Amino acid sequence: MPSTPITPITPGVLGRFVHAEEERLAERPRTLPFTVEEYRSRLDRLRARMAADGIDTLILTSPDALCWLTGYSGRWYRSHSSTRFPSVHCAVVHLGHDRLFFVESPAHEMLVRLTTWVDDFVGAPESLDGPDASPEEFAAFLGRELASRGWAKGRVGVERWSSVPNPAGMRAIEAQLAGRGCTVLDASLTIRSVRRLKSAAEISVIEQAQSACDAGLRELHRQARPGMTELEAWGAYMAGVIAAGGEPTAMHETVAAGPPMPLLHGVSTRRPIGPGEYFHADVAAAVHHYHARATRPFTMGPASGPVTRLSQIIAGAHDVLLQMARVGLPFRQLHKAFRDYFAAEGLGEEGIEGWAGGYELGVSFPPDWVGEFCWDSSDDRTEAVIEAGLVTNFESCAHLAMVDTVVFEDTGARLLCSLPRQALDITA
Template identity: 45%
Template sequence: MCPPTAGRTSPRTKSRSHSQKGITLSTIDPTLEAFIKAEKERLRHDRFELPFSRAEYQQRQANIRARMEQAGIDLLMVSSPEAIAWLTGHALRWNKGQSPTAWAGTQTLAIRVDNDTPILFETAEHELMIVTRSCIDDYRLSADESLNGTLDNMFAELKAEGWLRGSVGVERWSYVPNRAVGSVIEERLTGAGCRVVDASLLVRAARRIKSPQELAYIERAAGICDAGLTALEAAIAPGVTELELWVEMMRGMVAAGGEPAALHETVAIGPNDLGHAFAGRRALQPGDYVWADPCGVFNHYHANIATTWYLGDPPPEALRLADIQAGAYDVLADVARDGIAVRDVNHALLDYYTQAGVWGLHGWTGGYELGLSFPPDWVGEFVFSLDDPDVDGVFEAGMVTNYESIVNYGMIDTIVYGTDSSRCLSTRPHRLNVVNV
């Protein structure tokens, strides 16, 4: 549990005048005003149990500062929702990435390389969220939610702290702030005499190796995902629609302790090529393939497991293909581990598919990083693909990716890389599932 935070609101507060544009408003009822004030005060003391200890958040902040020092960055402006949450616990479902122009998404966690206490710049509407659901010790709020209002407040505070100097890192690959807002922020930084650099990879790299507690949450997420797939399987029958199957999958995941994912967890009838479609109203018929591509989620940590079902008696070729796809997970578990080059793992898998006679018939085959994610995406920075095998980099203990073994059918599992081997998190068998009709 984190101690109470301290912050202040910009003096540019909204007026409490009882007249607006010539319209006279009624006098505020003192009884109701006192009631609301008491309710808010009660909420301020209703502390939310954060997913990690204060010590772990502080360790992450120290990790970031060490990376900043190595990169020659004096001030880091962290803006991606995932990174802010990873560093402080502050997590919002609305981050203003596609907001009205009147409500600019400017929330920023400012980290100085030589200061142990970062400053969160936010709008006043989120004060209770900051106080009760984060480990933030210093926050500065703007009551004015416009672009100029929030930035005037931010830059005045940074100037007063003496932080507007040297090299400043921003996250250009984050969707927050959007392009319009980000360009104004960079113009103001440059105008203050700072040198602006892109620090997106620095921030993302800091999150790549998962702590034991993070791994525990991802393992819990995998169990949640399995529960959803099992619930979906029980509902498969002719005439059932993709959306009806999606509902049963979501019901199963929520019952197992799950929560909303950063992407739509699709259920699709037809070939794997439709995997990026939304679940719709198409109804299952005998002879259909249907596949689901969800993430189970626990404390915003994601585990991706996808599987395919066939309604009726499947062609023998389909079963053979699925067995080949499944065999790749044994190869991955045997070869991929701490210190092994990504190119070596890629070539081991490439040799396996080639010898099985399916290379060239495949879809996208490879993996991407998983972890803490918010909408609109759960796909992390680290990616490996068998179509581009000769890449630099090594696998490290504590990394987590999915692995998509896709030739004709959706088959995905979440992989945890360890010191001596890697392991799949799903307890469901890798196969083409058959539903008798």
């Protein structure tokens, strides 16, 4: 029996209420982070790269690629769900058409219409939400949809480096395409290469994310006290991020005490941070899923001599970046400058490895925020050169770690984090 009395409702009232709510939702305007013109420009650049790579049809499945091209933002992509829920998310682009279509569960049609600029929505069969659903059923449905448009032929690109769909789903899609006579190839780099250099609009959003990240670190600095657990410190950081307009990111924003490696690749725990300890906030913040990063060492009380000296060394690597980096410079020359810098600071004589580098930042969804392009001071063979519009994090490490976000521009490198580059003391 119900614990509270059931409120009587006149017949028909519930149905009218639900119908009115659905109509009200349908009237809600789309909310896009960027203009439709920005998204169309991305589609044009993607189709140009498809032509260069010899791809006729491209099936985008990764959450970050879907968001980058269409604006779509969800939180359930079925990548690691029950076997009764195969992934049904994709956007399909054809070389000969300036329109794309979006496939999703019919239950998410309104979510697609509210968060994307795409008008051509194709609902997956409702049976794919039932107990007998299978990846093969979705693959067969997608194959029929492509064939009906004349797109199930030639060279078809898929994202083999995406976790969506999972391996079972990707195998089914590739088998379906091959069975229709298509040549299937991995187009992960086709998509990622177009996304690498950021537009002015994208950089503006990353700057907003950096402001939120910085606000979170300042709030952590304000709230931190000896005895606070790592999780409580993380909560203080996130409170500052959210208050400043930021969002949670694609990975856990770790606060951890002790040596940064391997602890910063773990998660925050309920371990208290004691007086005199040092810890790192190895964090990021996002706006519209675009990420910016920062890491600073903190000390519960005045920093020891070794912590102060190591902080000065890793902070100095940021100056090397600002002095050296310019558009057209081979990354291997920048890498050598970092190796020379750390050697001059005497780290080798102390048996400590100094390292600097970074990875591409941009729009990211769980489980990772690490973008495709990576660079590091140990690489003396890369042929990559610095390009305007590239945005990466910048990590400087010598036992301690200090991280920033760097935008490579025509005028040089620009660091976004506004916090001082030093160990931050916490005085109770």
